[in-house]
Amino acid sequence: MPHKPNLDEDYTRLLQSLLPPGPAWAGDNPLLDGLAPSLARVHQRADDLMKEINPAQSMELTDRYDTLCGLPDPCLDPRPQTREERQQILDAKVNTVGGMHEGFFLEQLRLLGYPTATLEQFQHFDRSPDPAWGDRWRYYWRVHIPAEARIRTMTCVSACDSPLRHWGERAVECVIERLCPSHTQVLFAYPTGDNHASH
Structure with a gap:
């Protein structure tokens, strides 16, 4: 998933604020312009992985959740399931209180x-x-x-x-x-x- 463009600007400003004062840092800074997008991508990736904590929203760890939860459930129809159906089954398996x-x-x-x-x-x-x-x-x-x-x-x-x-x-x-x-x-x-x- 591409990161939000304004994150680049946010990290550019953040890096600029960490620089010591002085005329050496005035004007464009190719180093900061190169670092900011990388930090923004790491930020966005962390946000994506936080969503994976919830099985009902999982997009990347669905197979791993299936293994941990003993799915596919042998009681259910073995037909192929949509991602939404898999998420619902995972959510029920993880969060159902007996x-x-x-x-x-x-x-x-x-x-x-x-x-x-x-x-x-x-x-x-x-x-x-x-x-x-x-x-x-x-x-x-x-x-x-x-x-x-x-x-x-x-x-x-x-x-x-x-x-x-x-x-x-x-x-x-x-x-x-x-x-x-x-x-x-x-x-x-x-x-x-x-x-x-x-x-």
């Missing part, structure tokens, strides 16, 4: 594209919603993915080993399972008409 409360997970679901998703926490119930869960039901919770979730049905052009119906948001499930408290088990529910399919 939590074990409902609001934290709802915010993650919003960032993943599901602002209307809801959570169901079974520890608030007096009895198990499903007897098959045994006495561990209090450690389960469920994410209800709204109707816009991708649900794919087998068609006549599908592979012969394809399931009759396949649903799920791999990225959402991967992220939430990675963030969920280690002593809990998260379930995901997807709408199928008037009912929900869970897994």
